[in-house]
Structure formats: C-alpha cells, structure tokens
Amino acid sequence: MSRRLELRQVSKRFGDIDVLAGITLHVEPGEFVSILGPSGAGKSTIFSLLTGGLDGYGGDVDFDGRPLADARRPFALMPQRDALMPWRTVIDNAALGLEVQGMSRKAARDEVASLFGEFGLAGFEHKYPAQLSGGMCQRAALLRTVVQHRAMLLLDEPFGALDALTRTGMQRWLQTMWDRHRWTVLLITHDVREAVFLSDRIYVLSRRPARVLREIAIPLSRPRKDLASPEASAIEADILDTLLDPQPAQRT
Amino acid sequence: MSQPFSATLRIAVLFGKVGPALLSVGTLVLAWELYARLSGISPTTLPAPSRVLAQAIQQRQALFDNTVPTISATLAGFACSLAVAFILSMLIDFFKPLRSALFPLFVISQTLPLVAIAPLIVLWFGFGLTPKIMLVALVTFFPMLVALVQGYASTDRDISALLHSMGASRMRIFRLARLPSSLPYFFAGLRISITYAVVGAIFAEYAGAAKGLGIYMLNAKNNFRSDLVLAAVLVSALLTLVLFAATALIQRAAMPWERLDAARKS
Numbered sequence: 001m002s003r004r005l006e007l008r009q010v011s012k013r014f015g016d017i018d019v020l021a022g023i024t025l026h027v028e029p030g031e032f033v034s035i036l037g038p039s040g041a042g043k044s045t046i047f048s049l050l051t052g053g054l055d056g057y058g059g060d061v062d063f064d065g066r067p068l069a070d071a072r073r074p075f076a077l078m079p080q081r082d083a084l085m086p087w088r089t090v091i092d093n094a095a096l097g098l099e100v101q102g103m104s105r106k107a108a109r110d111e112v113a114s115l116f117g118e119f120g121l122a123g124f125e126h127k128y129p130a131q132l133s134g135g136m137c138q139r140a141a142l143l144r145t146v147v148q149h150r151a152m153l154l155l156d157e158p159f160g161a162l163d164a165l166t167r168t169g170m171q172r173w174l175q176t177m178w179d180r181h182r183w184t185v186l187l188i189t190h191d192v193r194e195a196v197f198l199s200d201r202i203y204v205l206s207r208r209p210a211r212v213l214r215e216i217a218i219p220l221s222r223p224r225k226d227l228a229s230p231e232a233s234a235i236e237a238d239i240l241d242t243l244l245d246p247q248p249a250q251r252t
Numbered sequence: 253m254s255q256p257f258s259a260t261l262r263i264a265v266l267f268g269k270v271g272p273a274l275l276s277v278g279t280l281v282l283a284w285e286l287y288a289r290l291s292g293i294s295p296t297t298l299p300a301p302s303r304v305l306a307q308a309i310q311q312r313q314a315l316f317d318n319t320v321p322t323i324s325a326t327l328a329g330f331a332c333s334l335a336v337a338f339i340l341s342m343l344i345d346f347f348k349p350l351r352s353a354l355f356p357l358f359v360i361s362q363t364l365p366l367v368a369i370a371p372l373i374v375l376w377f378g379f380g381l382t383p384k385i386m387l388v389a390l391v392t393f394f395p396m397l398v399a400l401v402q403g404y405a406s407t408d409r410d411i412s413a414l415l416h417s418m419g420a421s422r423m424r425i426f427r428l429a430r431l432p433s434s435l436p437y438f439f440a441g442l443r444i445s446i447t448y449a450v451v452g453a454i455f456a457e458y459a460g461a462a463k464g465l466g467i468y469m470l471n472a473k474n475n476f477r478s479d480l481v482l483a484a485v486l487v488s489a490l491l492t493l494v495l496f497a498a499t500a501l502i503q504r505a506a507m508p509w510e511r512l513d514a515a516r517k518s
C-alpha cells in the first residue's frame with residue numbers, strides 16, 4: 001500500500017527568508033502524525049503549501065503515490081485560530097465546506113446536524129460563535145473539518161488557545177473520536193504532552209529554517225489514559241531535550 | 253425576554269443613552285433663548301428659538317412641501333452613490349491596480365469646494381433632480397468606497413485560507429467572507445455619509461432649484477426672515493437625525509451577531 005502523504009526535501013523561502021529547509025516526512029493511511037516545533041519554525045507554512053495557499057516551493061509532495069497536483073483537494077484544513085465566521089450560526093459554519101463543495105445549504109445543514117451530539121454541540125446549532133465557549137468553538141471548527149469527508153485532516157494547533165483544563169479535556173475527546181473514526185491526521189502542536197498522547201509518530205522540527213530534527217514513534221498502546229505513565233514521561237522528556245537543547249549547528 | 257418590567261427597563265436604558273444628549277441640546281437652546289430675549293438683539297438678526305419654532309409650525313405646509321424634494325434628492329443621490337461605490341469597490345478588490353489608478357482621482361474630487369462646484373453643476377444640468385443627485389453622490393461616494401474597500405481588506409486571513417483550502421473560487425470567497433467582513437465598515441461609512449448626503453442636497457438646491465429646503469432657505473434669507481432660515485435648518489437637522497437612526501436600525505437588523513461580539517469583548 002502506498003503512503004497517504006509523502007514530502008521529500010520540501011523547501012520554501014519567503015523573499016530572502018528561508019522557512020523550510022528540506023522537510024522529509026510521511027503519513028500512512030489511518031495514521032495520526034504530529035509535527036512539533038518552536039513558534040515561527042514554519043509549521044503552518046507546511047499546511048499552506050499542502051492546501052495550495054502558496055505557489056513555488058522546492059521538493060516533491062506525493063499523495064497516495066501520485067504527485068499532489070494530481071490529487072483533487074485531498075485535505076480538510078483546520079486553521080490555527082478557529083476561523084469560524086462570526087456572522088454565521090454554528091450549524092452554518094459547520095456546513096461551510098459542504099456548501100463550498102456545491103451542496104445546497106439545506107442539504108448541508110441536514111448532513112452536519114446529526115453530528116452535533118457527538119461533538120458536544122447539541123442545542124447550539126443556531127447560536128453564533130460569540131455565544132460559545134472556547135472549547136466549543138474548537139469542536140465546531142473540528143466538526144466543520146471532518147464533515148468535508150476528505151482523505152486527510154490537517155489540524156493546526158487546534159487546542160493552542162484553550163486553557164489547560166479545557167485543553168486536556170479536548171485532547172481526550174479527540175482521542176476517543178479518532179479511535180472511533182480512524183481519520184488520517186497530521187497535527188501541528190507546540191505541546192509535547194499533547195503530541196505524545198495523541199500520535200502514532202511525531203516529527204520534531206528545528207527552528208527556522210525548519211528541518212526535521214527527529215522522527216519518534218510512540219509505541220504506547222491505545223486507548224491511552226495515563227498521561228503520567230513512566231513510558232510516556234520518558235518520551236516526553238526526551239523530546240523536550242531535543243527541542244530545548246540548542247544544537248551547535250543551529251542558527252537562531 | 254417577556255418579563256413585564258422589560259419594556260420599562262428598556263425605556264430607562266434608552267433614556268440613559270439619550271438623556272445626556274437631550275440635556276446638552278436643552279441647555280444650548282435655553283441659553284440661546286435667554287440671550288435673544290435679554291440682550292435686546294433684533295429678531296431679524298437672531299430670532300429666539302421659541303420664535304423659530306412658532307414660525308416652523310405656522311409654515312409647516314410650506315416646509316413640508318420643500319422637505320419632500322430634499323428627501324428624494326438625498327435618497328436618490330445616496331442610492332446612486334451606493335450602487336456605484338459597491339460596483340467599483342468590487343472591481344478594485346478583484347483588480348488591485350485599479351485602486352492606485354482611481355483613488356487619487358477620487359481624493360481630488362473630495363477637495364472640490366461645494367460652493368464653487370454646486371452652481372456649475374446646476375448650470376450644466378438644470379434645475380431638475382439630476383444635479384442634486386450628482387452632488388449628493390459626489391460627497392458620499394468616496395467615503396462609501398473607502399469604507400467598503402477597507403472592509404474587504406479586514407477579512408480574517410485564516411478564513412480566506414480556509415475557504416481556499418476548501419476549493420472556493422475568488423468570487424465565492426468574496427461573497428462568503430469578504431463581503432460579510434466589510435459590513436461593520438460599510439455601516440460606519442453609511443452613518444457618516446448619510447449626514448453628508450443631506451448637506452449635499454441642500455447645497456445643490458441652494459444653487460438653484462424649483463423646490464427644496466435649500467432654495468427655501470435662500471428665499472427666506474433674501475426676505476430677511478432669519479427665523480424661517482433657522483426653521484428650515486431645524487427641519488434638515490431632524491431629517492438627518494431620522495436618517496441616521498434608520499441606518500442604525502438597519503445595521504442592527506443586518507448584523508444580529510454584532511451585539512454578541514461586542515458583549516463578549518467588553
């Protein structure tokens with residue numbers, strides 16, 4: 001079976017700033033992979049490049065064994081902030097992707113409505129985003145992402161803006177959801193514990209210009225409950241060392 | 253929502269909002285009244301507000317007859333200006349170079365002194381509705397255009413990126429994201445422009461018209477009836493206030509989420 005997504009030596013510069021300096025990574029079908037890296041490293045840039053928001057980059061990107069250009073919009077993106085439209089109700093926000101795909105608003109609403117319970121949003125269909133808590137906004141944004149039925153989800157720091165308690169709750173919830181649906185996910189995060197808790201594999205990026213410093217498989221069995229197990233803690237400490245230890249070859 | 257006291261409560265809140273305004277206007281009018289009565293100034297120079305009001309009531313038919321054309325000129329001119337501003341703002345949003353090509357021209361159009369331009373436009377286009385519409389459009393068009401263009405530019409980049417990732421066309425992104433994002437700017441521009449619009453219409457009438465508040469003021473002035481000039485000013489001020497309030501009401505209806513946003517931010 002071919003890999004779902006494969007990046008080989010992908011590089012990108014903005015003007016005279018090198019942002020990505022040869023990123024090589026891959027994601028298998030049904031796999032949950034995270035990208036960890038310092039702020040400003042170029043993580044979101046990888047997603048922009050995958051979703052066609054940028055032109056001109058070096059290297060190759062393959063999707064399901066063929067060049068990405070041949071694939072028809074294989075990604076559903078969840079941008080770094082929730083990007084909910086304040087002027088649309090929650091249900092219309094969730095249905096946005098389906099509407100853009102050409103479905104009528106009515107049909108799109110009907111399709112997403114059945115998922116509101118599972119996403120903990122029942123009863124909030126006709127509220128505006130301003131009436132939701134931060135956690136609910138993130139769930140609404142995630143709902144908008146998964147209903148597009150794309151081959152792969154790109155989640156850019158989905159819980160970055162949440163308080164610690166809500167974030168932990170959301171991480172557990174996401175794991176349960178992933179266990180049930182087995183989406184292929186590429187997740188960007190700053191949060192080492194989040195990455196260890198959710199992922200099958202983790203790529204650790206350097207500071208800008210970003211390179212892959214390490215690739216780490218997480219052999220912990222699922223479902224994962226105990227964040228403080230010795231194995232998890234050891235992996236976490238190991239990754240933190242990699243991130244925090246300023247390597248001599250690295251520019252700042 | 254339907255508690256019995258909520259109506260009273262709302263009136264109290266409303267009064268809390270308009271109370272200070274009433275107080276300041278009231279004080280001003282009172283000071284004026286006292287000055288006009290006690291200083292011995294001639295009523296042809298400065299009539300007391302009470303006299304202005306009495307004359308306004310007495311002349312209400314004439315005032316009304318002259319207000320209707322002003323309202324139509326204002327609204328027709330404003331509608332034209334809105335339509336053109338909207339179409340141009342869209343073109344500019346899609347072809348950015350248009351902006352640098354056209355904006356200097358529009359800025360210059362805003363520096364033209366109305367006193368000079370109004371008689372010329374009347375000279376060219378006659379005493380009918382056309383010159384009024386043109387003048388109203390001249391003073392309101394640019395603020396509306398700027399408001400719209402700025403509004404589009406205020407679109408959240410994440411929302412644009414999201415729509416792009418979903419495969420939305422530029423036109424689709426415009427309709428789904430850029431247009432709704434521009435609404436707060438649009439309404440801010442609308443509130444400013446609607447006041448300019450009334451002034452523009454009166455100016456145009458002042459320069460020449462068969463009927464209208466502007467020509468009514470001119471005639472009153474020529475007959476040394478400053479009380480009637482001020483009565484017409486009063487009507488135009490009320491007209492502006494009504495239009496202003498109408499835009500605020502439309503905004504509330506068009507943007508129900510806005511108050512929620514404001515409540516969350518404060």
Ligand SMILES: Nc1ncnc2c1ncn2[C@@H]1O[C@H](COP(=O)(O)OP(=O)(O)OP(=O)(O)O)[C@@H](O)[C@H]1O
Pocket residue numbers: 014019037038039040041042043044045046080208
């Ligand atoms: N369109 C662009 N034009 C110019 N520079 C850009 C553009 N997009 C991103 N950059 C630059 O690229 C670098 C990486 O940005 P990116 O958003 O990918 O970082 P990130 O790793 O996602 O950071 P964070 O964790 O803070 O979200 C930054 O220095 C940023 O200023």
Ligand SMILES: [Mg+2]
Pocket residue numbers: 043044045080156
């Ligand atoms: Mg980012």
